[in-house]
Amino acid sequence: MMSNSLYQDSHCVVDFTLARLWVDRRAVTLTRKEYDLLSALTANAGEIVPRGVLLRTVWGYGPDIRTRTLDVHIRRLRRKLGGYGEQYIETIFGVGYRFQPWREPKPFAAEPHMLRASA
Amino acid sequence: MMSNSLYQDSHCVVDFTLARLWVDRRAVTLTRKEYDLLSALTANAGEIVPRGVLLRTVWGYGPDIRTRTLDVHIRRLRRKLGGYGEQYIETIFGVGYRFQPWREPKPFAAEPHMLRASA
DNA sequence: CCACTTTTTGCAAATCTTTCACAACTTCCC
DNA sequence: GGGAAGTTGTGAAAGATTTGCAAAAAGTGG
Numbered sequence: 001m002m003s004n005s006l007y008q009d010s011h012c013v014v015d016f017t018l019a020r021l022w023v024d025r026r027a028v029t030l031t032r033k034e035y036d037l038l039s040a041l042t043a044n045a046g047e048i049v050p051r052g053v054l055l056r057t058v059w060g061y062g063p064d065i066r067t068r069t070l071d072v073h074i075r076r077l078r079r080k081l082g083g084y085g086e087q088y089i090e091t092i093f094g095v096g097y098r099f100q101p102w103r104e105p106k107p108f109a110a111e112p113h114m115l116r117a118s119a
Numbered sequence: 120m121m122s123n124s125l126y127q128d129s130h131c132v133v134d135f136t137l138a139r140l141w142v143d144r145r146a147v148t149l150t151r152k153e154y155d156l157l158s159a160l161t162a163n164a165g166e167i168v169p170r171g172v173l174l175r176t177v178w179g180y181g182p183d184i185r186t187r188t189l190d191v192h193i194r195r196l197r198r199k200l201g202g203y204g205e206q207y208i209e210t211i212f213g214v215g216y217r218f219q220p221w222r223e224p225k226p227f228a229a230e231p232h233m234l235r236a237s238a
Numbered sequence: 239c240c241a242c243t244t245t246t247t248g249c250a251a252a253t254c255t256t257t258c259a260c261a262a263c264t265t266c267c268c
Numbered sequence: 269g270g271g272a273a274g275t276t277g278t279g280a281a282a283g284a285t286t287t288g289c290a291a292a293a294a295g296t297g298g
Binding site for chain 3: 186191
C-alpha cells in the first residue's frame, strides 16, 4: 500500500514514508532523532506540543527526567529548516513548541525598530 | 500485479530472472549473496530498506543477531557497481541502506529560491 | 586438495546524541 | 523599573553508537 502521507506547505515538505525533508525543493538530511522530533511537531502542525509530550514520545523519557537534549535538537532542526527555522518552530515559553504552517509575510509593515525617532 | 523482472537506469541493469547485472553495458559477475542483497535493494529502489529487513530477507537472521556481514557485502556490491557505488547505495545511519536510482548530476539550474528579487 | 564464497573479528573512522557551562530571555513580584 | 527565579538558546566537548574496512577464518562444492 502506498499511502504517501506527508506534510506540505509552500517552503517545506516532510515525507513520513520516505523519511525525508525538502526545504525549497532542496533535500535536507535529517538524523533519526531530528526526524522523529520533526514528525512529532508537524503531525500536530498548528498546535502546541508540550515538552513533556515530546520527551515522552520521541525519547521515551518519563516526567521526571531533566535534560536539555530537546532544546538542542530543536535548535538543529531550526537550522536545517534554512532561514525559516524561527518562523516554523515557535517556542511556547514554559509549555513546549509549536510547528506553525507557513504564512506569507505581510507585504510591508513597519517594524518597531524602524519607528524610533532619530534624534 | 505484473512484476517487472528488471531494474534499469542509465548506468545499471539488474535482471531478476537471469540473476545478472550490467554496469555501463558491461556484465558484472555477482555471487549468490551479493545478488540477493542487490535484489532486495533494487526491488525497493528509492526507499530505505532497514538493516533488520535485509538481515531477515537475505540471511534469514532473527532480530537479535549481531553481525557485520551485511556491511561487508554492501562494500563488495559498491565496488562492483564501479565508480557509482557510493552514489547508488546510500547509507541511512542507524536505519539501513537505500538503492537510489541514478540521477544525472545537475548541469546547473536556478532554484526557485534563487529567483526571488533581492531588495 | 583447491578455488571460491561467506562469515567473523578487531579496530578505525564516521556519525549521532547528550551533557555542560553559561548567556539570553520571560515572568512575576515588590 | 529592578531584581530574583525559572526557562530556553547556544557552542563546544564528551559520550555513545554505527558503519567501513582489511585480513583471517570458516564453509562449500568440485
